[in-house]
Amino acid sequence: MSDRGILETFPNPAVGRDYVIEHTSPEFTSMCPKTGQPDFAEMTIRYVADQTCVELKALKLYFNAYRNVGIFYEAVTNKILDDLVAVLQPRCLAVVSRWKPRGGLTSVITAEYKREA
Numbered sequence: 001m002s003d004r005g006i007l008e009t010f011p012n013p014a015v016g017r018d019y020v021i022e023h024t025s026p027e028f029t030s031m032c033p034k035t036g037q038p039d040f041a042e043m044t045i046r047y048v049a050d051q052t053c054v055e056l057k058a059l060k061l062y063f064n065a066y067r068n069v070g071i072f073y074e075a076v077t078n079k080i081l082d083d084l085v086a087v088l089q090p091r092c093l094a095v096v097s098r099w100k101p102r103g104g105l106t107s108v109i110t111a112e113y114k115r116e117a
Helices: 056-064 073-088
Strands: 009-011 020-031 038-048 052-054 092-102 105-114
Touching (some): 020 056, 038 073, 052 056, 052 073, 073 092, 073 105
Antiparallel strands (some): 020 038, 092 105
């Protein structure tokens, strides 16, 4: 399983303002736990930072760590959400995974977090 310790942060330069940060990785890869075949997705994270923002090279390395992990679409989307929330402690965060066709089907999984007031 991918290690959230790979993720690094830097101070939010505009802590007093809500603004949306969106990062997309069009070449996300993991493995189907049933067949061992590769699964390909476009992975998008969208968040409103609080004190910290995610560093992009670290995010890329974190995503790449899933390349050989056997994990279902739903599980990987929710694991990424949980890891990013734990590291960033954002005001809100969403992870959207758009999976490439396999067996005639495409899938879009969305997992969201919103800090309680």
